[in-house]
Amino acid sequence: MSKVHNFSAGPGILPKEVLEEASRACINFDGLNLSLLEISHRSKNFEKVMDESRALVKELFEVGDEYEVLYLGGGASTQFAMVPYNLLRADGYAAYVNTGVWASKAVKEAKLVGNVKVIASSEDKKFNYIPKGYAVPTDADYLHITSNNTIYGTQMKSFAKSDIPLVCDMSSDIFSRKVNAKDFSLIYAGAQKNMGPAGATMVMVKKDILGKSGRKLFSMLDYEVQIKGGSMYNTPPVFPIYVTLLTLQWLKKNGGIAWIEKVNQEKADCMYGEIDRNSMFYGTVEKEDRSNMNVCFLMKKPELEPQFDEMWKKANISGIRGHRDVGGYRASLYNALPLESVQVLCDVMKEFEMKYAAQLTA
Numbered sequence: 344m345s346k347v348h349n350f351s352a353g354p355g356i357l358p359k360e361v362l363e364e365a366s367r368a369c370i371n372f373d374g375l376n377l378s379l380l381e382i383s384h385r386s387k388n389f390e391k392v393m394d395e396s397r398a399l400v401k402e403l404f405e406v407g408d409e410y411e412v413l414y415l416g417g418g419a420s421t422q423f424a425m426v427p428y429n430l431l432r433a434d435g436y437a438a439y440v441n442t443g444v445w446a447s448k449a450v451k452e453a454k455l456v457g458n459v460k461v462i463a464s465s466e467d468k469k470f471n472y473i474p475k476g477y478a479v480p481t482d483a484d485y486l487h488i489t490s491n492n493t494i495y496g497t498q499m500k501s502f503a504k505s506d507i508p509l510v511c512d513m514s515s516d517i518f519s520r521k522v523n524a525k526d527f528s529l530i531y532a533g534a535q536k537n538m539g540p541a542g543a544t545m546v547m548v549k550k551d552i553l554g555k556s557g558r559k560l561f562s563m564l565d566y567e568v569q570i571k572g573g574s575m576y577n578t579p580p581v582f583p584i585y586v587t588l589l590t591l592q593w594l595k596k597n598g599g600i601a602w603i604e605k606v607n608q609e610k611a612d613c614m615y616g617e618i619d620r621n622s623m624f625y626g627t628v629e630k631e632d633r634s635n636m637n638v639c640f641l642m643k644k645p646e647l648e649p650q651f652d653e654m655w656k657k658a659n660i661s662g663i664r665g666h667r668d669v670g671g672y673r674a675s676l677y678n679a680l681p682l683e684s685v686q687v688l689c690d691v692m693k694e695f696e697m698k699y700a701a702q703l704t705a
């Protein structure tokens with residue numbers, strides 16, 4: 344079986360050794376001769392998985408006991424509702440920065456809960472940049488941002504200074520680079536982009552922001568109930584949590600955030616370098632806001648897309664067709680994607696240029 348270069352935007356690539364270990368646990372977990380899928384989540388063996396995966400998130404984010412880590416179901420999309428439901432007071436309002444499709448969905452859900460003010464947006468230019476220089480209100484209940492715009496390919500290179508609780512959807516760039524986690528009061532991420540498989544959503548929350556909404560909360564949607572239950576108020580998504588643990592262990596073992604940040608920068612430099620150099624393609628977003636995770640690019644002569652598609656498919660490349668809203672191409676360079684795969688894609692782009700550049704002017 345030849346190696347496939349997997350640039351999927353999500354669910355995204357996972358390390359091969361993680362998938363192998365996970366598949367073993369499906370048959371015989373922890374020497375029990377039982378599958379991880381058929382034992383109680385209250386067993387010592389699974390409790391260890393839950394404890395370790397929560398501890399590892401805090402270790403990688405370098406935060407202390409003022410934060411709690413939860414693994415919940417429902418995807419990052421449920422957090423769009425759960426965040427305002429827990430944090431937005433009836434007579435208060437929440438501030439949002441709208442930087443893309445996911446941020447817009449977060450705004451939409453929050454508006455169903457209470458008052459929302461969009462304090463900055465890049466919608467005017469089809470989300471191809473990150474708004475800057477806006478003032479963060481001091482009287483809002485919280486500020487919600489989205490660190491990486493998965494669909495249009497922009498990424499916040501720095502974060503708004505905020506005196507109010509800062510909430511961040513980090514679904515598509517969590518643990519891809521160093522961030523000062525202590526600047527955030529709540530970070531959430533659907534695991535399936537950069538930290539594990541679909542089905543688990545990680546929430547890291549600073550306890551002191553909770554219990555202030557004045558609202559009576561449904562238990563399943565109440566962060567405090569989930570904290571008290573150790574993310575096991577009900578049956579948690581055991582397998583996705585386990586695979587997330589393996590993925591975080593893989594990250595730590597290889598050198599942690601400092602290591603992956605360097606690798607991710609190399610991959611992004613390689614990719615954007617080729618896009619800028621290659622006469623057949625162009626990038627779609629402002630250079631200073633380019634995402635190191637999701638690289639969007641278009642072809643100058645879209646009629647030639649079928650020819651290019653044939654070439655990259657032949658090179659065992661998968662998952663680079665652009666999102667239906669953007670078109671063209673999107674190469675997602677998540678943590679588990681090796682530099683070598685990026686080099687293969689860049690080589691195909693070079694080869695394509697050599698073969699077809701003459702047709703640009705024709």
Ligand SMILES: *Cc1c(COP(=O)(O)O)cnc(C)c1O
Nearest residue numbers: 418419420445493512514515533
């Ligand atoms: C994929 C994605 C989501 C949605 O995640 P689900 O887990 O499918 O609900 C939310 N925000 C961002 C930034 C994403 O990339």
